[in-house]
Amino acid sequence: MTHIDFAYPRDSNTQTNGKTDPAGEIHPCSACTVRTLTVCAALEAEELRRLAEILQTTRFDAGHTVFGEGDPAETLYNVTSGTVKVYKLLPDGRRQITGFLLPGDFFGLSVNDSYAYTAETVTPVSLCRFPRRRMEALLDEFPKMQRRLFSMASNELAAAQDQMLLLGRKTAKEKICSFLLLLSQRASRRGHKTNPVHVPMSRADIADYLGLTTETVSRTFTQLKTSRVISLLEGNKVQIQDMDDLLDLAEGA
Amino acid sequence: MTHIDFAYPRDSNTQTNGKTDPAGEIHPCSACTVRTLTVCAALEAEELRRLAEILQTTRFDAGHTVFGEGDPAETLYNVTSGTVKVYKLLPDGRRQITGFLLPGDFFGLSVNDSYAYTAETVTPVSLCRFPRRRMEALLDEFPKMQRRLFSMASNELAAAQDQMLLLGRKTAKEKICSFLLLLSQRASRRGHKTNPVHVPMSRADIADYLGLTTETVSRTFTQLKTSRVISLLEGNKVQIQDMDDLLDLAEGA
DNA sequence: CCGCCGCCATGACATGGATCAAAGAATAAA
DNA sequence: TTTATTCTTTGATCCATGTCATGGCGGCGG
Numbered sequence: 248m249t250h251i252d253f254a255y256p257r258d259s260n261t262q263t264n265g266k267t268d269p270a271g272e273i274h275p276c277s278a279c280t281v282r283t284l285t286v287c288a289a290l291e292a293e294e295l296r297r298l299a300e301i302l303q304t305t306r307f308d309a310g311h312t313v314f315g316e317g318d319p320a321e322t323l324y325n326v327t328s329g330t331v332k333v334y335k336l337l338p339d340g341r342r343q344i345t346g347f348l349l350p351g352d353f354f355g356l357s358v359n360d361s362y363a364y365t366a367e368t369v370t371p372v373s374l375c376r377f378p379r380r381r382m383e384a385l386l387d388e389f390p391k392m393q394r395r396l397f398s399m400a401s402n403e404l405a406a407a408q409d410q411m412l413l414l415g416r417k418t419a420k421e422k423i424c425s426f427l428l429l430l431s432q433r434a435s436r437r438g439h440k441t442n443p444v445h446v447p448m449s450r451a452d453i454a455d456y457l458g459l460t461t462e463t464v465s466r467t468f469t470q471l472k473t474s475r476v477i478s479l480l481e482g483n484k485v486q487i488q489d490m491d492d493l494l495d496l497a498e499g500a
Numbered sequence: 501m502t503h504i505d506f507a508y509p510r511d512s513n514t515q516t517n518g519k520t521d522p523a524g525e526i527h528p529c530s531a532c533t534v535r536t537l538t539v540c541a542a543l544e545a546e547e548l549r550r551l552a553e554i555l556q557t558t559r560f561d562a563g564h565t566v567f568g569e570g571d572p573a574e575t576l577y578n579v580t581s582g583t584v585k586v587y588k589l590l591p592d593g594r595r596q597i598t599g600f601l602l603p604g605d606f607f608g609l610s611v612n613d614s615y616a617y618t619a620e621t622v623t624p625v626s627l628c629r630f631p632r633r634r635m636e637a638l639l640d641e642f643p644k645m646q647r648r649l650f651s652m653a654s655n656e657l658a659a660a661q662d663q664m665l666l667l668g669r670k671t672a673k674e675k676i677c678s679f680l681l682l683l684s685q686r687a688s689r690r691g692h693k694t695n696p697v698h699v700p701m702s703r704a705d706i707a708d709y710l711g712l713t714t715e716t717v718s719r720t721f722t723q724l725k726t727s728r729v730i731s732l733l734e735g736n737k738v739q740i741q742d743m744d745d746l747l748d749l750a751e752g753a
Numbered sequence: 754c755c756g757c758c759g760c761c762a763t764g765a766c767a768t769g770g771a772t773c774a775a776a777g778a779a780t781a782a783a
Numbered sequence: 784t785t786t787a788t789t790c791t792t793t794g795a796t797c798c799a800t801g802t803c804a805t806g807g808c809g810g811c812g813g
Contacts, residue, residue, distance in 0.1 A: 335665045338753045343665040358654040364661060390643040397646065400653040401611040407660035408617060412588045412596040414667035415711030419770065450791065458668030463770055465792055500591045672800070703761065713801060718762055 294389050301381040306373040313355075313366040313374070320357035322376045326350050329372030330447045333364045334455065344456040345410075347448060349433060353399065369448050414458045417499070422457040423467045424497040427477065427485060443484040547642050554634040559626040566608075566619040566627070573610035575629045579603050582625030583700045586617045587708065597709040598663075600701060602686060606652065623700050667711045670752070675710040676720045677750040680730065680738060696737040 304327070307313065313324065316335060324331075331348040345364060348354050354366055386393045413425055427444060435441040446453075450461040457464070471477045476493060478486045487493055557580070560566065566577065569588060577584075584601040598617060601607050607619055639646045666678055680697060688694040699706075703714040710717070724730045729746060731739045740746055 335661060337665070337669060338751050341669040341752070343668045345661045345664050356654060358651050358658070363658045386647075387643070390640070390646060393643060393646055393650065394639075397650040397653060398611050400650060400657060401609060404653060404657055404660060405611070405616045407657060407664065408588060408598045411598050411660065411663055411667055412590070414664055415596045415708075416590060416594040455668075460771060461791080462772080462793085466770090469792070498591050499594070702759095714761080715763085715802080716800060719800095722762070 294385075294392065297385055297388075298377075301377060301385065303376045303378075304373060305376055307368045307371065309368055309370050309372075311368045311372075313368065314362050316363065316365045317361050319360060320355065320362045321379050322355055323353060323379060323382050324355045324366070325375040325377070326352050326354075327373040327375055330369040331366055331372055331374075332369050332448065332452060332456075333366045335364050342455045343458070344452060345407075347452075347456065349437065351437065353396075356396075356400070369452065417497075419457075419459055419463050419467050420470070421497055421499050422459065423453075423464065423471065424476075424493050426453065426457060427487065428493055428497050431487065431490075443480055443486045446483050446485055547638075547645065550638055550641075551630075554630060554638065556629045556631075557626060558629055560621045560624065562621055562623050562625075564621045564625075566621065567615050569616065569618045570614050572613055573608065573615045574632050575608055576606060576632060576635050577608045577619070578628040578630070579605050579607070580626040580628055583622040584619055584625055584627075585622050585701065585705060585709075586619045588617050595708045596711070597705060598660075600705075600709065602690065604690060606649075609649075609653070622705065670750075672710075672712055672716050672720050673723070674750055674752050675712065676706075676717065676724065677729075677746050679706065679710060680740065681746055681750050684740065684743075696733055696739045699736050699738055 313331065314320075314322075326348050328350055331352075331354065332344050333346050333348065333354055334342050334344040336342050346354075347369070348366075355362065357363060386396065413422055417425065427446075430446060431441045431444045434444055439445075448456075450464045453459075454461045454464045459467075468477075468479065472479060475488055476496065477488060480486050566584065567573075567575075579601050581603055584605075584607065585597050586599050586601065586607055587595050587597040589595050599607075600622070601619075608615065610616060639649065666675055670678065680699075683699060684694045684697045687697055692698075701709075703717045706712075707714045707717045712720075721730075721732065725732060728741055729749065730741060733739050
C-alpha cells in the first residue's frame with residue numbers, strides 16, 4: 248500500500264521478536280526510517296530529531312501477528328525490512344488480504360481507537376514503532392508531516408480503488424498478471440531489480456490477496472509459464488519474459 | 501465513501517447543468533456545505549469565511565459526467581443533494597464502481613494532476629466546487645482543515661478495505677445484504693429514515709459496485725424477497741424485515 | 754392513446770473458478 | 784540420513800454465477 252521511494256540498507260542489531268529498543272536514541276534502524284521521512288517530506292533537522300526521539304525498533308520472525316483486528320490502536324508502524332500482510336476475516340474464516348507492506352511502507356494508522364484489520368509478518372521483519380499519542384502531538388506541531396501522511400493516505404486510496412477493479416472485474420489470469428506487474432513496479436520504485444521479481448509470499452497469501460484459491464493461483468502460474476509469459480526461478484523469483492505482454496494480459500486488452 | 505454526519509436541507513436556486521455561481525458570496529447551497537464543514541471540523545469563523553469565498557455551486561441532471569478518468573484534477577467537489585457514482589473502466593468496457601457519494605461526501609481529491617476515476621451523476625445532483633489551488637492554499641493556512649481531510653481519507657480507506665473483503669470473498673447474497681446494510685447505515689448517520697431504505701441506483705449500477713451482473717442482482721433481490729428478508733416498495737425503497745437477519749446474511753454467519 | 758425505449762425479471766444453458774482428492778517438492782524436525 | 788510437515792502442483796468433478804434470450808412493465812414523446 249503506501250510506499251515511499253527509498254530503499255533501506257540492511258541493518259542487523261535490533262532486538263528480536265517483540266522486544267523493543269528503548270526510545271530516545273537514534274538507532275541504525277531508526278536512522279533509516281528517519282532518512283525515509285527526510286526524503287519524502289523534506290523535514291527540518293528539528294522535526295527529524297523529534298521523530299527520532301519517539302520511535303522504537305522491533306524485530307519479528309515470519310508468521311508473527313503484529314496486531315489483530317479490534318486491538319486498541321496505539322502504534323503506527325513503518326517497515327524497515329521484510330514483508331508484512333494485512334487482512335480482514337469473515338466469521339467463517341474466509342480471508343481477504345488488503346495489502347502487502349514492503350520496506351518504507353507505513354501501517355497501523357487508525358482514526359478509531361482500534362485497528363480495522365490484522366497485521367502479520369510474511370518473512371522475518373523489522374519495524375519502527377511510533378507511539379500514537381506522541382505521533383499525533385508531533386503532527387499537530389509539524390503540519391508538513393501531517394501533509395505528507397495525508398498524501399500517503401491518498402495514494403493508498405488510489406491503490407485500493409485499483410484493487411477493487413481487480414477483485415470485482417478481472418479474470419484469474421488478469422489478476423495474476425496485475426499482481427506480478429504491481430510487484431515489479433514497487434520493486435522499481437524502491438530501486439530494486441524489477442525483472443526477476445521477488446515474490447516472498449505463499450500461494451495461499453496470493454490467493455487471499457486476489458480473491459482466488461491456491462489451486463487457481465498455482466494453475467494460472469503454470470499456464471503463464473507454459474505460454475512463455477513468465478518463468479519461475481530459484482528462490483521465489485519470477486522472470487517476466489515480455490513486460491508489454493504482461494501489461495496487456497493484466498487489462499484483458 | 502467519506503461521509504459526514506449531517507443532512508442537508510433542500511435548496512433550490514442554484515444554476516443548472518454545469519453553470520456555476522460566481523465565487524465570493526455565501527449562497528444558500530454553499531451555506532449548507534460550509535455548515536457541514538463547521539459541524540465536522542469545528543472551524544473558526546475566519547476559516548468559514550475563507551471557505552465560503554472560494555466555493556462555487558453547480559447543478560447537474562441525472563447521467564451527467566462530472567469529470568472523466570485522466571482529466572486534469574482541478575476541483576474538489578462536495579455533494580449537496582443527489583447521488584454520484586465514481587468508477588474505473590477496463591479497456592474492454594468492464595466497469596467497477598468504487599463508490600456512491602451521498603450529500604455531505606467529498607470527491608475529486610487527487611494527489612496527482614489527474615483524476616484516477618470517472619464521476620457521474622446517478623440522480624439530479626447539486627455540488628459545491630472548491631478550486632484545487634485555492635483549497636490547497638487554505639489547507640496550508642489552516643492545519644485543522646488539513647487534519648479533517650486526512651481523517652476523512654482514513655475513513656474512506658477503511659471503507660475501501662471492507663469493500664475489498666466484499667468483492668474478494670463474499671457470495672452474491674452476502675454482497676447484496678451488505679449493500680443494503682451499508683445504505684441503511686449511511687442513511688442513519690445522515691439522520692434519515694433507516695428502514696424503508698432509498699435505493700436510487702439502477703440494478704446495473706449495483707451490479708458494477710458489487711462485482712456482479714444485473715441478472716444476478718435481480719435474481720438475488722427476488723430471492724431475498726421470497727425468503728421474507730426484505731420487501732420491495734414503491735419509489736425504489738427497500739423494506740428490511742429483520743435487521744439482525746440481514747446482518748447475519750451479510751457475513752455468512 | 755399508442756408505440757418506442759430503457760429497465761427489470763426470469764428462464765435455459767454455459768463456464769470459470771471452486772471444491773475435493775492425491776501425488777510430488779520443499780523444508781523442517783528427529 | 785530419515786521422517787514429519789507443510790506447500791505446491793495437477794487431475795476430476797461440481798456449482799455459483801455469467802451469458803444469452805425473451806417477455807413484462809413503466810415512462811415519455813408523439
